[in-house]
Amino acid sequence: MATNLGLTGFTTFLERDEPFETLENGMNLFTRTNLPENGLRAAKKSVKEARSRAAVVAIPLRGVDVANWAAEDERVDLLTLDKPNNECSLRGSTAKLAAVSGTALEIPIRPLLKSSGLARSKVIKVFRENVHTALGAKMQVILSSGSKSKMSMRSPTALRYVGLLLGLDWHYTGIAVHEGPQGIIERNRKRLSPDFVAPGVQVVKRGGTE
Amino acid sequence: MKGRRKRYLRFCLHREGSPVNDKQLAKEIWKNLLSLYGEVAVADSRLYLTEYNEDSGIGILQCNAAVLEHVITSAALIGSIGKTSVSFEPKRTSGTLKGLKN
Numbered sequence: 531m532a533t534n535l536g537l538t539g540f541t542t543f544l545e546r547d548e549p550f551e552t553l554e555n556g557m558n559l560f561t562r563t564n565l566p567e568n569g570l571r572a573a574k575k576s577v578k579e580a581r582s583r584a585a586v587v588a589i590p591l592r593g594v595d596v597a598n599w600a601a602e603d604e605r606v607d608l609l610t611l612d613k614p615n616n617e618c619s620l621r622g623s624t625a626k627l628a629a630v631s632g633t634a635l636e637i638p639i640r641p642l643l644k645s646s647g648l649a650r651s652k653v654i655k656v657f658r659e660n661v662h663t664a665l666g667a668k669m670q671v672i673l674s675s676g677s678k679s680k681m682s683m684r685s686p687t688a689l690r691y692v693g694l695l696l697g698l699d700w701h702y703t704g705i706a707v708h709e710g711p712q713g714i715i716e717r718n719r720k721r722l723s724p725d726f727v728a729p730g731v732q733v734v735k736r737g738g739t740e
Numbered sequence: 741m742k743g744r745r746k747r748y749l750r751f752c753l754h755r756e757g758s759p760v761n762d763k764q765l766a767k768e769i770w771k772n773l774l775s776l777y778g779e780v781a782v783a784d785s786r787l788y789l790t791e792y793n794e795d796s797g798i799g800i801l802q803c804n805a806a807v808l809e810h811v812i813t814s815a816a817l818i819g820s821i822g823k824t825s826v827s828f829e830p831k832r833t834s835g836t837l838k839g840l841k842n
Binding site (some may be wrong): 531535536610639642643644646647650659679680681682683685687688689691692695734 | 752754755756775776809811812813816817819820825826827828829830831
């Protein structure tokens with residue numbers, strides 16, 4: 531299905547041996563972990579292990595404490611709006627912290643497919659408000675299918691049009707669907723490489739025993 | 741009166757389940773367009789399915805150029821038609837039918 535839709539890769543919650551994998555048909559598969567949403571302590575405890583084995587680390591946008599910590603922590607890639615309701619509100623100050631550390635706001639469009647009428651308008655309201663806050667603070671916005679079944683996957687072009695509905699311009703929808711996710715994957719590929727020491731520091735050549 | 745500009749869209753309707761016919765698809769796009777953008781958008785849309793193959797899901801629709809974005813967004817947000825789960829994939833847009841087929 532992903533190949534038919536023109537995707538070149540996607541993330542999965544399934545346990546895999548490698549965080550970055552290329553399948554026989556050329557499709558790239560990346561592991562993803564969502565940190566526990568039940569408090570700051572649990573999230574902090576699990577982030578180190580998650581970072582060492584997952585290509586993408588995300589945390590649902592719920593409480594202010596967890597959101598502020600995740601926005602500031604460079605190990606967390608995404609603040610995700612998986613269950614949009616009135617409690618999911620990104621603060622401007624949180625978005626500014628996220629913009630500095632490179633944490634992006636993920637908008638999974640699945641809730642839009644699963645709702646209609648007034649319920650969908652409420653979802654759109656939450657998405658649009660959070661996108662507006664993120665863009666105002668220069669925080670990266672990422673669009674994803676957030677799908678749990680193959681038929682709720684959408685092609686990159688379809689996602690770009692949904693981005694227009696959420697208040698993004700056409701140029702930015704390209705960044706939110708293509709360059710943004712690609713940038714996160716490339717950054718984490720470097721981070722998980724054995725040559726990585728710290729941000730900006732990496733082993734370029736290993737010396738011999740002589 | 742100057743004619744309204746048309747746009748043609750080639751698309752593919754991926755599905756899981758029984759085939760969806762052209763009337764069902766057009767009705768669902770209209771329904772979503774009405775829900776998302778309102779009656780004026782539907783009135784201005786001049787939306788028709790020009791070609792559609794039920795089996796492959798590949799088709800061409802035409803609509804008013806001014807509401808093309810809205811039509812595609814509405815179609816992309818269709819999750820199911822009847823009991824069939826679907827995923828609408830916009831392929832290419834053009835101002836002429838000939839341009840789309842090239």
